Amino acid sequence: MNKDVLGFINPELEELEQKGLYKHIRTLEGPQGAWVEIDGKKLLNFCSNNYLGFAADERIKKAAKDAIDRYGVGPGAVRTIAGTMTVHKQLEEELASFKGVEACLVVQSGFSANLCAIPSLVGKGDTIISDELNHASIIDGSRLSRADIKVYAHNDMDSLEQVLKSDLQGRKLIISDGVFSMDGDIAPLPDIVELADKYGAMTMVDDAHGEGVVGRSGRGIVDHFDLHGQVDVEIGTFSKALGVMGGCIAGSERIVEYIKQKSRPFTFSSALTVPDTAATLEAVRILAESGQLVEQLWDNARYFQEGVRKLGFDTGKTETPITPVMIGDAKDSLEFSKRLFDAGIFATTIGFPLVAHGAARIRVMISAAHSRKDLDFALETFAKVGRELDLIS
Numbered sequence: 214m215n216k217d218v219l220g221f222i223n224p225e226l227e228e229l230e231q232k233g234l235y236k237h238i239r240t241l242e243g244p245q246g247a248w249v250e251i252d253g254k255k256l257l258n259f260c261s262n263n264y265l266g267f268a269a270d271e272r273i274k275k276a277a278k279d280a281i282d283r284y285g286v287g288p289g290a291v292r293t294i295a296g297t298m299t300v301h302k303q304l305e306e307e308l309a310s311f312k313g314v315e316a317c318l319v320v321q322s323g324f325s326a327n328l329c330a331i332p333s334l335v336g337k338g339d340t341i342i343s344d345e346l347n348h349a350s351i352i353d354g355s356r357l358s359r360a361d362i363k364v365y366a367h368n369d370m371d372s373l374e375q376v377l378k379s380d381l382q383g384r385k386l387i388i389s390d391g392v393f394s395m396d397g398d399i400a401p402l403p404d405i406v407e408l409a410d411k412y413g414a415m416t417m418v419d420d421a422h423g424e425g426v427v428g429r430s431g432r433g434i435v436d437h438f439d440l441h442g443q444v445d446v447e448i449g450t451f452s453k454a455l456g457v458m459g460g461c462i463a464g465s466e467r468i469v470e471y472i473k474q475k476s477r478p479f480t481f482s483s484a485l486t487v488p489d490t491a492a493t494l495e496a497v498r499i500l501a502e503s504g505q506l507v508e509q510l511w512d513n514a515r516y517f518q519e520g521v522r523k524l525g526f527d528t529g530k531t532e533t534p535i536t537p538v539m540i541g542d543a544k545d546s547l548e549f550s551k552r553l554f555d556a557g558i559f560a561t562t563i564g565f566p567l568v569a570h571g572a573a574r575i576r577v578m579i580s581a582a583h584s585r586k587d588l589d590f591a592l593e594t595f596a597k598v599g600r601e602l603d604l605i606s
């Protein structure tokens with residue numbers, strides 16, 4: 214037999230390239246910060262979720278190094294076999310207290326947290342009711358669960374009620390992102406909770422882009438709406454505002470213990486590494502002490518968003534520091550991003566299939582680490598490129 218069993222790979226990769234869907238990844242030669250270095254060139258960074266500048270914060274780096282000295286680097290094995298380290302317990306306790314929940318379970322990533330929580334709570338014969346723009350990890354967690362998946366129109370409470378009214382089988386679980394990462398809009402969580410109560414459904418919110426950003430001192434979406442104790446499960450990630458890596462599942466003691474006992478990524482995959490855990494703990498402590506960086510983030514977001522709108526750009530539906538600068542045509546948006554890069558700004562274009570056809574945009578991720586001077590430079594550059602491409606007058 215000399216048939217090339219891998220013969221499908223090259224044509225498929227070529228097809229991705231032709232369709233403009235091939236992912237070319239830039240290499241950073243230093244840390245994530247307000248500025249980054251790529252190919253020897255310094256660029257203003259609008260691509261990272263490092264909302265508070267924690268990714269290279271000196272206090273957080275030190276906490277990770279100190280923890281390595283005390284515990285080493287790796288957790289040894291899965292927690293149910295090798296035991297758990299004090300640092301994991303500390304993070305779970307302090308994070309729970311910060312978020313105002315009874316308990317937290319720390320896992321390896323936000324993606325993993327969704328794969329832990331969803332298939333634990335629902336299975337074959339049950340129903341998931343999911344916002345159409347929910348994150349891929351919610352979609353994959355839902356598929357893994359083998360529950361029936363019903364999708365409602367984005368943030369549309371009539372559509373959600375329509376689904377809830379229909380003949381649904383088994384346990385019902387409504388899932389929504391808290392802050393949607395492509396548009397920066399916020400889920401109407403109080404209405405979701407009300408409908409869940411009315412129709413007897415569990416509620417779960419993925420707060421990946423809300424943690425460290427919304428709520429008092431960045432306590433997240435549940436705090437933002439003052440819904441403490443009313444949302445059954447909160448999913449968090451440490452890879453965005455907290456600047457590190459890891460995920461958590463938060464809620465009542467009862468539900469967190471249940472997920473701990475049932476979930477496969479928790480049972481069969483090793484714990485978060487020591488430096489990640491200790492660094493996240495330090496990030497939570499900094500936030501618990503002061504909301505100053507969160508205020509700075511919002512100040513920067515308001516400044517940039519007002520400035521870019523004054524130039525004549527549309528920033529879509531954003532209610533958060535995620536700033537989509539709407540371009541429309543995918544090719545224009547790609548060209549915009551290239552010209553920004555040449556002028557010293559790292560900001561990616563987002564097009565189909567991440568957003569609808571004709572809704573391509575430059576997604577600007579604002580950070581507390583950006584200075585006024587950085588944002589002024591960005592506004593000048595957006596004005597220049599926008600005029601060159603005839604997108605603004």
Ligand code: PMP
Binds near residue numbers: 459
């Ligand atoms: N949920 C949402 C809503 C996200 O935006 C992301 C990250 N893109 C994740 C989960 C995954 O988080 P992590 O990077 O920690 O795996």
